[in-house]
Amino acid sequence: MSSQASYDKIKVGDSIPPLAKGPLTKEWIRKYADASGDHNPIHIDDKYATAFGLPGVIAHGMLNMGFVAQHVASWAGLEGSLKRIKVRFGAIVKPGDTVTCKGKVKDKKIEGGRKTVFCELWAENQKGEQVITGEADVVFA
């Protein structure tokens, strides 16, 4: 539990410990397609994806966004709860890529009677390209 956050100890500017996911595989992307019910062929069929102008199948944006949410939520731990998240999608993520989620604390304050921490989040691939940028609000008990 030592990596989990506690409202009183969090300081503005704190880094959120990184979370690396990958390398992604076609099988992993297919599992996500099954679990999410999103079987868009750009995630499953290399030939289709290539005809579409992509280098081959790509990961669902939401899979990457899920990593980002999991990153901040696991840091928030049992005391914190993810209330809002917003993201902007950047570079595509392909099989073989590793996505590393990073973040830092932008602000903390009592908002509407709730201890709220505002985080800046981003995820990058192994080349350092940003695949997602975003923000999240975490409310602490």
Add this chain to the structure above:
Amino acid sequence: MSSQASYDKIKVGDSIPPLAKGPLTKEWIRKYADASGDHNPIHIDDKYATAFGLPGVIAHGMLNMGFVAQHVASWAGLEGSLKRIKVRFGAIVKPGDTVTCKGKVKDKKIEGGRKTVFCELWAENQKGEQVITGEADVVFA
């Protein structure tokens, strides 16, 4: 392809055809845990979830958010691409619940040289309770 959007035909106020997902099952939630790598026991272990004050295991917020993203992305179709999404989490989602994603077009304009459509999104359970509210920007080719 008739349910897919085309920038020129989209009108402000248009409804996005609903997408219903469910009923959710424990197996579905476990599949999502495996695919996402998020094995927080509140999603897997009824006993743990109950001790945590929940009625039993609950779906990952990101699974529901994935439904919302899939809803708007499949409406956007081949011509549109989801660029940004933000959500706020509301009611929890449990096995047996069905999540229906809905939305409407708030605005459309050329932004930074790109045909952009601004959508309001929400997802509700079978009781009409909102499980997610949010917004998304879709860019059209």
